[in-house]
Amino acid sequence: MEIKLxxxxxxxxxxxxxxxxxxxxxxxxxxxxxxxSPGVGKTTLLERTxxxxxxxxxxxxxxxxxxxSRDAERIAAHAIPxxxxxxxxxxxxxxxxxxxxxxxxxxxxxxxxxxENVGNLVCPAEFNIGExxxxxxxxxxxxxxxxxxxxxxxxxxxxxxxNKVDLLPHVxxxxxxxxxxxxxxxxxxxxxxxxxxxxxxxxxxxxxxEERISAQGA
Amino acid sequence: MEIKLxxxxxxxxxxxxxxxxxxxxxxxxxxxxxxxSPGVGKTTLLERTxxxxxxxxxxxxxxxxxxxSRDAERIAAHAIPxxxxxxxxxxxxxxxxxxxxxxxxxxxxxxxxxxENVGNLVCPAEFNIGExxxxxxxxxxxxxxxxxxxxxxxxxxxxxxxNKVDLLPHVxxxxxxxxxxxxxxxxxxxxxxxxxxxxxxxxxxxxxxEERISAQGA
Numbered sequence: 001m002e003i004k005l006x007x008x009x010x011x012x013x014x015x016x017x018x019x020x021x022x023x024x025x026x027x028x029x030x031x032x033x034x035x036x037s038p039g040v041g042k043t044t045l046l047e048r049t050x051x052x053x054x055x056x057x058x059x060x061x062x063x064x065x066x067x068x069s070r071d072a073e074r075i076a077a078h079a080i081p082x083x084x085x086x087x088x089x090x091x092x093x094x095x096x097x098x099x100x101x102x103x104x105x106x107x108x109x110x111x112x113x114x115x116e117n118v119g120n121l122v123c124p125a126e127f128n129i130g131e132x133x134x135x136x137x138x139x140x141x142x143x144x145x146x147x148x149x150x151x152x153x154x155x156x157x158x159x160x161x162x163n164k165v166d167l168l169p170h171v172x173x174x175x176x177x178x179x180x181x182x183x184x185x186x187x188x189x190x191x192x193x194x195x196x197x198x199x200x201x202x203x204x205x206x207x208x209x210e211e212r213i214s215a216q217g218a
Numbered sequence: 219m220e221i222k223l224x225x226x227x228x229x230x231x232x233x234x235x236x237x238x239x240x241x242x243x244x245x246x247x248x249x250x251x252x253x254x255s256p257g258v259g260k261t262t263l264l265e266r267t268x269x270x271x272x273x274x275x276x277x278x279x280x281x282x283x284x285x286x287s288r289d290a291e292r293i294a295a296h297a298i299p300x301x302x303x304x305x306x307x308x309x310x311x312x313x314x315x316x317x318x319x320x321x322x323x324x325x326x327x328x329x330x331x332x333x334e335n336v337g338n339l340v341c342p343a344e345f346n347i348g349e350x351x352x353x354x355x356x357x358x359x360x361x362x363x364x365x366x367x368x369x370x371x372x373x374x375x376x377x378x379x380x381n382k383v384d385l386l387p388h389v390x391x392x393x394x395x396x397x398x399x400x401x402x403x404x405x406x407x408x409x410x411x412x413x414x415x416x417x418x419x420x421x422x423x424x425x426x427x428e429e430r431i432s433a434q435g436a
Contacts, residue, residue: 038368066367070367119339119340123338151284170384
């Protein structure tokens, strides 16, 4: 009974996600669904990404949070169009919530839309929102045992950004174990160690985005 | 429609939680529901707690994880009775899952049961499991903006353990802002800065537990 219900919700979401998808394709915008636990650095990554793409690519952001508009305010301070969705209690964004946010953005000239999901390593992985790619962030402060303990998020993501590598000298984190476990769960996962504090590794992330945006516009 | 459904699920859970509660009272065991994001140090706290209570109080642990039995194995290595519940995909423990775990524990002589919830700062806060107290862990690596962004978890908890304070010199974290925001959300919250790496602050946590266990047995 409960399983049936969950299936209905997921199927209904797929319909709306497909509609979002058609809209994004029509607009020629590349869409990233950015996911990860609270405090791994999702919004800070978007700030660094905005700086990195400034003058070359036009970006917009949809911020998903349970409460507050703090994240959208941080993004807007970088002169990036940003919409805040407050989910109330909900632990993830779904296709319908994202659709609600789309009407508040002017897509003229926008080439990249990043949707920052609610901070949660579990639930967001189950809901498509019409994105081109799911990108997840983890942090060395979270520990190296996450791929096997939270496998779905690692399975559905195309890119895994491993943030806060500047903290490696101060935490117990086995990078090789983490990498091996992540690839065991998803052999196609592209793993990029980064630090949003020092800027390490961000060039690779920006290059990855640039290639996708170019292909989308072609 | 959807709201009605969620209400039904929560009401059904309350019935089972009350049954668990009656069982715990009968056994004279104090029960903590330990919650927090992935990687904030829940299992490490339990390892330190097991060491701290050794020889004085008898403790058991129920580990909730989506997958793997790694956490229960870590606890069992400290000669503490531990049961692993794998939730499959589910993002939280509910009363029924905990009830399923109870049958696998021998409660003879056990004075404290800690149930480590799935790593998630959102969903576990909605489900009572029959506990005496909800305790949450946050970490300075998660950032100081969490109380206002994830308010429910802070509202329902009696104790907030702020872990990894040994990392304070290496991360941007405003302890006074964090404390003020947490108390704004829940003025009765008891906030304890700790480090499971250095042991800082753990004496206060152990004292808090000791007082509750004594009161329960009285």
